[in-house]
Amino acid sequence: xxxxxxxxxxxxxxxxxxxxxxxxxxxxxxxxxxxxxxxxxxxxxxxxxxxxxxxxxxxxxxxxxxxxxxxxxxxxxxxxxxxxxxxxxxxxxxxxxxxxxxxxxxxxxxxxxxxxxxxxxxxxxxxxxxxxxxxxxxxxxxxxxxxxxxxxxxxxxxxxxxxxxxxxxxxxxxxxxxxxxxxxxxxxxxxxxxxxxxxxxxxxxxxxxxxxxxxxxxxxxxxxxxxxxxxxxxxxxxxxxxxxxxxxxxxxxxxxxxxxxxxxxxxxxxxxxxxxxxxxxxxxxxxxxxxxxxxxxxxxxxxxxxxxxxxxxxxxxxxxxxxxxxxxxxxxxxxxxxxxxxxxxxxxxxxxxxxxxxxxxxxxxxxxxxxxxxxxxxxxxxxxxxxxxxxxxxxxxxxxxxxxxxxxxxxxxxxxxxxxxxxxxxxxxxxxxxxxxxxxxxxxxxxxxxxxxxxxxxxxxxxxxxxxxxxxxxxxxxxxxxxxxxxxxxxxxxxxxxxxxxxxxxxxxxxxxxxx
Amino acid sequence: xxxxxxxxxxxxxxxxxxxxxxxxxxxxxxxxxxxxxxxxxxxxxxxxxxxxxxxxxxxxxxxxxxxxxxxxxxxxxxxxxxxxxxxxxxxxxxxxxxxxxxxxxxxxxxxxxxxxxxxxxxxxxxxxxxxxxxxxxxxxxxxxxxxxxxxxxxxxxxxxxxxxxxxxxxxxxxxxxxxxxxxxxxxxxxxxxxxxxxxxx
Numbered sequence: 153x154x155x156x157x158x159x160x161x162x163x164x165x166x167x168x169x170x171x172x173x174x175x176x177x178x179x180x181x182x183x184x185x186x187x188x189x190x191x192x193x194x195x196x197x198x199x200x201x202x203x204x205x206x207x208x209x210x211x212x213x214x215x216x217x218x219x220x221x222x223x224x225x226x227x228x229x230x231x232x233x234x235x236x237x238x239x240x241x242x243x244x245x246x247x248x249x250x251x252x253x254x255x256x257x258x259x260x261x262x263x264x265x266x267x268x269x270x271x272x273x274x275x276x277x278x279x280x281x282x283x284x285x286x287x288x289x290x291x292x293x294x295x296x297x298x299x300x301x302x303x304x305x306x307x308x309x310x311x312x313x314x315x316x317x318x319x320x321x322x323x324x325x326x327x328x329x330x331x332x333x334x335x336x337x338x339x340x341x342x343x344x345x346x347x348x349x350x351x352x353x354x355x356x357x358x359x360x361x362x363x364x365x366x367x368x369x370x371x372x373x374x375x376x377x378x379x380x381x382x383x384x385x386x387x388x389x390x391x392x393x394x395x396x397x398x399x400x401x402x403x404x405x406x407x408x409x410x411x412x413x414x415x416x417x418x419x420x421x422x423x424x425x426x427x428x429x430x431x432x433x434x435x436x437x438x439x440x441x442x443x444x445x446x447x448x449x450x451x452x453x454x455x456x457x458x459x460x461x462x463x464x465x466x467x468x469x470x471x472x473x474x475x476x477x478x479x480x481x482x483x484x485x486x487x488x489x490x491x492x493x494x495x496x497x498x499x500x501x502x503x504x505x506x507x508x509x510x511x512x513x514x515x516x517x518x519x520x521x522x523x524x525x526x527x528x529x530x531x532x533x534x535x536x537x538x539x540x541x542x543x544x545x546x547x548x549x550x551x552x553x554x555x556x557x558x559x560x561x562x563x564x565x566x567x568x569x570x571x572x573x574x575x576x577x578x579x580x581x582x583x584x585x586x587x588x589x590x591x592x593x594x595x596x597x598x599x600x601x602x603x604x605x606x607x608x609x610x611x612x613x614x615x616x617x618x619x620x621x622x623x624x625x626x627x628x629x630x631x632x633x634x635x636x637x638x639x640x641x642x643x644x645x646x647x648x649x650x651x652x653x654x655x656x657x658x659x660x661x662x663x664x665x666x667x668x
Numbered sequence: 669x670x671x672x673x674x675x676x677x678x679x680x681x682x683x684x685x686x687x688x689x690x691x692x693x694x695x696x697x698x699x700x701x702x703x704x705x706x707x708x709x710x711x712x713x714x715x716x717x718x719x720x721x722x723x724x725x726x727x728x729x730x731x732x733x734x735x736x737x738x739x740x741x742x743x744x745x746x747x748x749x750x751x752x753x754x755x756x757x758x759x760x761x762x763x764x765x766x767x768x769x770x771x772x773x774x775x776x777x778x779x780x781x782x783x784x785x786x787x788x789x790x791x792x793x794x795x796x797x798x799x800x801x802x803x804x805x806x807x808x809x810x811x812x813x814x815x816x817x818x819x820x821x822x823x824x825x826x827x828x829x830x831x832x833x834x835x836x837x838x839x840x841x842x843x844x845x846x847x848x849x850x851x852x853x854x855x856x857x858x859x860x861x862x863x864x865x866x867x868x869x
Contacts, residue, residue: 173694332695576698576724583700634857643850650843653836660833664826 163307164314168322172196173329175302178295183285185333190278190396191299193326194260197403199303200319201232201263202240207309231411232270235262244304247297250289253281256296270406273417274399320375320408327370327400331537342369343441343500346582347535347543348376351439351498353591354527354547357381361436364389366420366485367443371401375408377439388413389435391420421481422450424465426489432465434495438486441500444539446478470518471511479505480515487524487548493556496526497548502541503530506619517617520564520609523552527565527594530621532573534580542570544621547594564612565597567604568625602627681815684743684784685774688811689766690729690736696767702727703762704735709746709769712755715838716785718744720760729765738764741781743773745788747809752797754788756781771814779819783827786834787819 172192179188208230212223227233236242238259246255260275279285286292308319315321324345331342351373357363357380365374368390378386388410392398398417405413416425426433452475453461460472467488473480479501486497505512506528519525526549533542551558569590573580593604607624615623661667680686689707696706702725711718729735738744742757748769757764766772775784787793796817801807822830 329695574698575722581698634853636854636857636861639850639854639857643847643854646843646847646850650840650847653840653843657833657836657840660829660836663829664833 161307162312162314163318165318165322165325168196168306168308168313168318169325171302171306172322172326175299178298178302182287182295185330187285189327189330190400191280192330193323193400193403194275194278195299195303196319196323196326197407198243198260198263199240199306200308200407202234203308203312204310205230205232205234205239206241207311232263232406233266235259235266238262240300240303244300247300250293251281252296252300253279253286253289253292256280270411271402273395274402277396277399317408320404323404323407324372324375327372327404342537343373344535344537344579345372345376346587347441347500347531348373350529350531350582350587350590351441351500351545352377352380353587354498354529354545354594355380355437355439355496357386357437359383359385362387362389362434363437363439364426364433364435364489365440366391366424366426366438366489367440367482368392368401368415369397369441371404371413371415373439373441374401374413375404375410377437378410388415389426389433390415391418391425393417393419419450420485421478422453424485432467432489434489434491436491436495438490438495438497439499440482440486442482443478444502444541444543445504446482447476449473449475449478449481451475451478451481471514473515474511477504477508477512480512483519483546483548484515487519487550490548490550493550493553495550497546497550499546499548500543501546503544503620505546506544506621513617516619519548520612520617523554523559523562523609524548524550525564525619526552526561527567528619528621529567529590529594530570532570532580532582535573535582537579562609563597563606564609564619565594565604565606566619566621566624567593568621568627569603570621571627676820677818678821679815680773680817680819683776683779683819683821685776686811686815687736687772687774688747689744689768689770689772690731691768692730694730696724696726698724699727701725704729705760705762705764707738707744707757707764707766707770709748709767712744712746712753712770714753716753716755716789718755718758720758720764723764735763736765738766738772739774741775743775743781743784743788744770745773745809745814747771747814748803748806750798750807751794752788752801752809754785756785771809771811773814778824779821780824780827780831782831783822784819786831793817 175192175195176188179191182188209223209227212226216222216226243252243256243259246252249255257280264271264273264275280296281292283289283292286295313319327342328345355377357377359381361381363374363377363386365371365377368374369392371390374388374390378388388405390401390413392401392415395417398415401415405411405415414426418425424432451473455461465488467484470484473484483499483501483505486499490497525546527547529545529547531543531545534540535543549558550556552561553559567590569586572582572586572589574583593600597606599605603625605625611624612619696708704726705720705723706726707718707723711723713719738757740757740759743754744757744766745754746752746769773784775781788797797809798807800813800817801809
């Protein structure tokens with residue numbers, strides 16, 4: 153803690169980040185960041201709910217003048233109920249015991265089963281007693297003890313944390329840091345904040361809307377989109393295929409004080425979990441940064457008689473995306489789960505989505521013919537930790553459907569924002585001015601030379617429904633016709649300059665005693 | 669050997685002060701509008717130029733007390749890896765700090781910053797620095813090793829001349845590169861022009 157905060161006795165967001173990041177030293181080199189992140193984030197969560205529990209227990213004991221029965225009753229109505237022996241302090245007190253890994257596991261299991269509705273399944277992917285991950289007993293015990301000691305330094309009791317959002321923000325910060333350490337593997341669980349922000353602002357969610365991310369990872373894109381609402385009046389939905397990441401997304405929601413989010417575990421394309429009345433649930437906003445060009449996504453599954461397996465929800469009515477490239481499967485799923493005549497969709501895609509032919513071309517054509525596509529936005533390359541390729545954002549708007557509020561709009565806005573970024577060491581950065589320019593252009597739909605153009609549907613059809621951005625937004629600065637004479641003049645000038653430089657060099661050499 | 673010759677090579681510690689750059693425990697993240705610019709190893713260009721406009725900016729440094737600010741004319745030397753490029757801290761506004769991947773050298777009165785940077789960038793010096801570096805995974809040039817480096821110190825007048833000569837040499841390379849490019853453009857244009865003439869026949 154910084155000196156100031158020690159005086160004030162409060163924990164700041166930086167304190168949380170620092171302690172958690174320092175705790176990672178326990179694992180560095182032993183296991184991958186992609187795996188040890190789970191241990192750190194779960195410990196942060198455990199510390200948080202334990203501290204809240206401790207504070208409320210103290211408050212209740214004081215308020216109810218030590219009437220244990222009533223205190224117990226009141227504590228059972230807590231947001232998270234902590235069974236005996238499972239709080240962080242109890243585990244910390246037992247940090248020297250020989251079976252501390254097992255004890256942590258038992259505690260997490262008890263917390264999970266006591267709070268089944270909220271925490272069902274979230275700790276299942278992590279074992280603090282795993283010899284393969286954390287080493288032989290002696291090493292393992294030492295590591296867990298270090299971890300407990302590190303987190304014991306944090307005071308996360310309500311009223312003792314400086315900023316309201318500190319814990320949630322620290323959690324996202326850690327995920328981001330893990331993503332940068334995990335490198336390529338990070339694509340699975342993290343969308344950079346700058347990209348999330350563009351998506352959130354493009355779909356502009358309003359109060360009372362249902363927001364879904366069918367490939368939600370650790371949930372940061374969902375949270376960023378929810379922030380864009382400007383109030384707490386929203387409903388969040390998400391699905392994630394990776395069990396560990398799914399757990400992180402759930403914890404992320406709780407740490408951001410969003411208890412009502414429905415985050416499901418499973419494969420969105422083959423086994424959508426967000427079902428209502430035996431139909432796919434529909435949403436006002438669907439955003440996602442799905443895995444790029446996912447292979448073997450399940451599009452080639454056959455029935456016993458060798459026919460393509462029909463989709464239970466008839467999502468692929470525009471055509472079955474190729475089994476080797478899942479991009480249009482995700483896009484189609486997203487469009488299908490947006491509310492008819494109301495829903496808005498924003499999805500991050502690799503550029504191939506814009507122009508590949510075959511089945512993908514047919515689906516693209518159908519979407520454009522149905523007047524669903526609203527905008528194509530090219531972003532700079534190297535924005536992601538996991539890949540350096542440039543990506544695009546596709547915006548679909550179901551209000552453009554027949555008899556929808558925007559049915560009159562038939563053109564598609566193309567924005568080429570690929571040259572607007574700040575170059576940093578390893579990654580390019582979209583600054584707020586760059587994002588603001590994209591959003592303003594999207595909202596006004598005005599042509600901007602070499603940046604954006606509102607393209608009539610007819611022109612896209614003439615281009616064979618190819619959405620490759622340079623076809624519509626000409627960013628090429630025409631090479632001025634070479635004037636041979638002017639070139640010769642410049643050559644002569646440079647030759648003269650070169651002579652002077654050489655003379656100067658001779659001069660210096662002479663001064664240094666060399667006769668050239 | 670005559671005495672003048674032994675004084676020819678002087679350990680760096682005698683003519684300059686060396687301190688390490690600032691240790692950031694975490695990756696440095698750019699803060700828009702941050703008041704402190706940070707020089708990292710990669711910010712020293714191939715010709716030893718540091719461009720203040722391209723530096724990452726931060727709001728706070730991870731040290732108690734005053735900021736260990738860089739001053740114009742100090743020499744920065746990359747201390748990790750296989751090459752140790754040196755550059756002179758340029759004129760700048762606001763606070764500027766160097767990271768721990770750089771050693772900060774403050775030249776004394778007998779040596780010019782530009783000369784020292786030139787000397788450090790010289791291939792012979794670079795080879796010597798490589799010998800002095802040590803490390804388990806990434807070679808690291810320790811401050812004490814750099815302080816022991818023997819520097820050839822001509823008179824201040826000669827230092828100026830050598831720096832000027834080095835600059836003239838770089839200028840010559842730049843002009844020559846541009847000339848090659850222009851000749852190529854000219855050649856392409858001539859191909860088109862001659863083909864056009866041929867078509868009329």
